[in-house]
Amino acid sequence: MANLKELAARGDKFTGGHRACAGCGASIVARQALLAAGDKPVVVTCATGCLEVVSTIFPYTAWDVPFIHSAFENSAATISGVEAAYKSLHRQGTVKEDIRFLAFGGDGGTYDIGLQALSGAMERGHNMLYICYDNQAYMNTGIQRSSATPRGSSTTTSPNGKKIPGKIQFRKNLTEIMAAHGIPYVAQSVVGNWSDFTKKVEKALAKGGPAFIAVLQPCRLGWGYPPELTAELGRLAVETNFWPLYEVEDGRYKLNATPKERKPIGEWMFQQERFRHLKKPEHQSIIDDIQKDIDARWEQLNKKCSL
């Protein structure tokens, strides 16, 4: 696994000059993923969402690799088709290199509208890595709730007000859905731990076969925080056990980090505008509910890891 000096020597394949907000975590995901993939040729696609929109405004592209512009729902289908074509050409001897295939999608494009395409591609066993950069809402269209949006979060379609205190439902656990596919590699990582993330990308690509990584991606606009905190809020999500770092390799669960002391979830939530309303004393029961859910999920995960 490459250290920072080795990653730096590979050189950037995701360039500056893209139009993401200052401090955008999605650009950090793309940059670090390409650095990690950078020792071999790679073909990339991305679902419509912030990452694709900010990086491919014609005639500019921030991708210094072959890149295919996908629609919102079909990033996984697109790359699986490219990989299938490659396999055929490789067999015929027309293409000789060892090429890797990488798809990106936001949480909307992955948990919601692209779930079917993703599930199909994983089941068909393509040699591809799918990275979901999860900023927990449909950011590019103005912060609408998705099935990845956590309970209590105020979005434009789950606004805090007289009727509801932000989103009512808990978030869906996509990582576990992917693990249930029985594919060789599934993992959770975070913006703010470059070493964990780049290692997982390298590992997933080296493994061969279908692989999936969900990366929690702080979004300064949708979450509402000062831009310099992007990496720090990612780490805090891990330290509160809200977003455990773990991997499932050939069906075997492994925790990659255990916080010395689990921080209360408020330490993460109250730095973000989207949860600020929950500070009111009348909403304490919601915070308690969320804490209980986190602790229960953590316990479940630990059980799986000790099998």
Add this chain to the structure above:
Amino acid sequence: MSELKKYKELALGGNIEKGGTAVDFKTGDWRSSRPVYNPENCIQCLFCWVYCPDSAVILKDGKVAGFNLEHCKGCGICAHECPGKKKVKAIVMEEEVK
């Protein structure tokens, strides 16, 4: 980027025929504060470089050598992540003045 082309001069399907053309687009004028580097406090950990969302930390021979201010949007992540030497940061953010 040179002048806009007529549609018949464009590649089929609106392809962009060369990768990484975004480097020609300048985002530096979005900035309201800029990172300032003091090599004396730098331990060359490269955290600033690996977390910059805009690939704007310049490395020379694997060491930090300043910032690409044509792309840097002034987010302050580099300064925030910088451990510095003896708790004194090697990057501080300074407000841009007109």
